[in-house]
Amino acid sequence: MKIPLAFVICTEPGRLEGQSLMLAESIRKFCGNLKDTPIYSFHPRVGEPISKQTQEAFTSLDVIHQQIPINTEFHEYYLANKPLVCAYAEQNIDAEILVFLDSDKCFFAEPTEFLLPAGCNVRMRPEYGQGIGSTGSQDSQEWYWQTLYEVLGVKRELFVNTPIGNKKIRAYWNSGLIAVRRSAGIFTAWKQNFERVMHLDITPPQGIYFVEQSVLSVTLCSLSEDISHFSPAYSYALPLHNRLSPSARLKAWDDIVSIHYFNLFFYKDWHEQIKRLKNFNLNSDKYQWLCEGVIRHKMPRTSVxxxxxxxxxxxxxxxxxxxxxxxxxxxxxxxxxx
CATH class of the missing domain: 1.10.287 (Helix Hairpins)
Structure with a gap:
């Protein structure tokens, strides 16, 4: 029986275990009418399994966790997990809408924008800054994008504006939060294009990092899809708050639907870093819940x-x-x- 929505995450041994657990806890606590949405966790590489403690916690949260050798060819490139797991989920989970989530996220309100309207098959957020992106023909990184366009048959030019600096760049979306209509086959197309680019050894100027994200972006440009954007309250880039453009910056914790915290809680000074966020009201029970979760899952473990x-x-x-x-x-x- 088809379900309306399912969450897909990757969980491997180590720091991802605590992150995935806190993500699942936040979904069950704060996501309102979507709090009971099925959560599928995948460990897509061969190796030691996640801890028994994490497995038991997943069971208590009704998280369906599987260790399946989905990523074998690109075992050394952990970001390959994303397109490979997403395509597997698209082919095996009978849901109308699939939402892939990086584990370094947390929810604080019901994510109603996950319920894609008729005619909308994909919703994402632009990459926060330019990164490996290109502003166009005069950009030093343009050659990489033109190579991808040629290899993957892109016929249309799309641009987005980055939340940092409001810079206009070639369409480049963040792959840490993706909502797709399963019937559109977007995840499968992403996987096929990713494998093709990897076999051709096409990499960004800085190296292999973010190949999967740039290939997803170019895949979307090659498809006849209108890409919808989440509002700024989704996957809010908390550590980047002070750098965000005014139109992308929130003012209070209770305005957030979900956060993207990157490595923030990896470092022992995480609390001091949050206190440095400018013009941001932390007076919220939800923020206190997060602080308790960071400590409970023993996330801070590394020197500044x-x-x-x-x-x-x-x-x-x-x-x-x-x-x-x-x-x-x-x-x-x-x-x-x-």
């Missing part, structure tokens, strides 16, 4: 030095363009024992 090390490493990568080979980050990594 690790974040500084990653920042230095990004700078080093940019300096290599000028033939400056500086390796301070390696020293920081060794000292910090990361």
């Amino acid at each position: 030095m690790h974040r500084y090390m990653l920042t230095v490493r990004k700078i080093e990568q940019k300096l290599r363009v000028f033939n400056l080979n500086i390796q301070v980050s390696n020293w920081m990594e060794k000292i910090g024992n990361f």
Whole structure:
């Protein structure tokens, strides 16, 4: 019997376990009429299973968890899990609408925008900043997008505006929250195009990271679909709050439907980081629930030095363009024992 909606997540051993659990808890607590929506969790690579404690917690939350070797060919590239799991779900879960969620998300209100209206087959959010995106013909990263367009047969040009800086870039959407109508076959098309691009060894200027996200974006451009956008309250980029354009910035916790917290709770100074959000009212029982969840799932485990090390490493990568080979980050990594 077809169900109206199903959530799809990936859960593998380690930090994703706590994230997926807190995500599932938030769905069951805050999602209103959608709180009992089936949640399917996939562990798509061969290896050690998730902990018995996590499995038991999933059972208590009515989360259907399966370890299935879906990602075998691209085992070393964990982001390949997304298109491969999504396509598997599209082919095996009998739901009208599938919503894929990254585990580093949390809900605080009923996500009514997941119920796609007639004629709408996909709804997403633009990528927060330009990243590997292109502003057009004069952009240094344009060659990558033109290569994808040619390989995947894109005939139309679409642009989006980024929440950070309101910059107009070639259509580039964030793959951490995707709602699709299963009958449209979008996830299967994404998988097929992802595999094709990987076999051709086409990668962004910075390397393999985000191949799956850019391929999803170009796949959508190649299809005759009108892509709908979630409102700013969905997958709200909490750590990026101070950088968001005024039109994309929320003012209070109770305005949020869901957050995207990235690595925020990975670091021991997470609470201080949240307090630095400008003009944002934290006076909410929902925020207190989140704080308790972060502690309960033992998410903060890493020194702030690790974040500084990653920042230095990004700078080093940019300096290599000028033939400056500086390796301070390696020293920081060794000292910090990361």
